[in-house]
Amino acid sequence: MLQEFSLPDFLQSDIYWTIGTLVRKRASIVNDNITLKNQVQSYIIQHYPSYKSFFSVFDCATGLEFWERFPSPSKLKDITEEELGAILYEKSSGFFDVVKARFILEAIGKDGDTSTEFQDSRNFIVPSTIKEIKHNNNEITMIEKEIKALMKTLPYKLETMKGIDFVTAAAIIAEVGDIKRFANSDKLAKFAGCSPISQSSGDTERNIRNRFGNRRLYYIFQGIAARNISAGRNKKKPVNGLFYEYYHRKISQGKTSGQAIKAVTRRVINIVYGLMKSGKPYVHPQEENIKG
Known part of the structure; x- marks a missing residue:
């Protein structure tokens, strides 16, 4: 039996609707x-x-x-x-x-x-x-x-994180809405379809891929993860050394590239959730000298 999956209630306020409409119009x-x-x-x-x-x-x-x-x-x-x-x-x-x-x-x-x-x-x-x-x-x-102009009225500083420009930040905010409706980052991950859901059959229970989440948000988070693990324009220094190292550590542990990028994506969601919850800018941890 598939565990019931429901998205948090979201009575979309005018600002989130307006930002989302502008983002989609720009993309078009x-x-x-x-x-x-x-x-x-x-x-x-x-x-x-x-x-x-x-x-x-x-x-x-x-x-x-x-x-x-x-x-x-x-x-x-x-x-x-x-x-x-x-x-x-x-x-x-x-x-x-x-x-x-x-x-x-x-x-x-x-x-x-x-x-x-x-x-x-x-x-x-x-x-x-x-x-x-x-x-x-x-x-x-x-x-x-x-x-x-609309983004300035909101307390979020998502653009301070590598891989997020103001258009990407606006797209995230439009899809997430009020971050207070998510009790924790796990809830946000499930909403975006980035965490597995449980399926039970008799005495057996297993996790399966979540296909019920917000696909626009899923691909936004995945795009941020991909940009962070890239080797950069000169191919000599990774955009984000910590994420780059984490991705390749997962590969060395036997994960496929798809599984490794999902792991990075999950970390991105944790960070974005924290940034939106606190309203503070992202502080990049001290990176070691990581070779690309």
């Missing part, structure tokens, strides 16, 4: 932008085979300005190095100059003629799509401003 726009950026990339690759070498990040602010103004080499036909350099200098706030302009023009020359029969229509598509991306970026900025 971010996903839309990913689609739009993929579209732009598929358009320009036809005309700029060497486009990846132009900017380290394809959709950086300067990159978007460049693709919008020059959706194909046909728009650069009468542009000199100096003119393009001045444009790049202005759009990048002085980061790029004529040297970058020369590099781009030389790369275009090596690519050869990439024009097509319906070039004018293709030239229209790219700027139109980038205008949508810019509009969405502005929407995201305004939504984030609203989220930050």
Whole structure:
């Protein structure tokens, strides 16, 4: 017999509902932008085979300005190095100059003629799509401003923990609501579906995976755990040495990677619960010299 599992009562107050709605709206726009950026990339690759070498990040602010103004080499036909350099200098706030302009023009020359029969229509598509991306970026900025304003009215300081930015913190708060409705971190873990539940049959009782919890919250906590055990950008120093060591200790004990990440996730929940309960910032324990 499966042990009855019930979530704590939650009469969602307006602030939690509002934060949650803003977080989900932001996520929807971010996903839309990913689609739009993929579209732009598929358009320009036809005309700029060497486009990846132009900017380290394809959709950086300067990159978007460049693709919008020059959706194909046909728009650069009468542009000199100096003119393009001045444009790049202005759009990048002085980061790029004529040297970058020369590099781009030389790369275009090596690519050869990439024009097509319906070039004018293709030239229209790219700027139109980038205008949508810019509009969405502005929407995201305004939504984030609203989220930050609401977050300031709450006593939580979740962003002080590694792996939690203010958007992630807002998502947690929106799903958890009033932390006082959870008597302890075990209750929060069960609510998020991160702790097993009991199943009994006759004289036998065993724990099984909890599939009844809040899946959005489950994946938020799991994402925080994954970020904390990563080796970081340079692959030399772990983001959180303590979690990194704990994860690999579980692996050395015979746990699978999935079981080990669940163990880390459970620790994350304990910490988040403590932070929300106390309203205090996270204090990182002293880490040993742990090699990545």
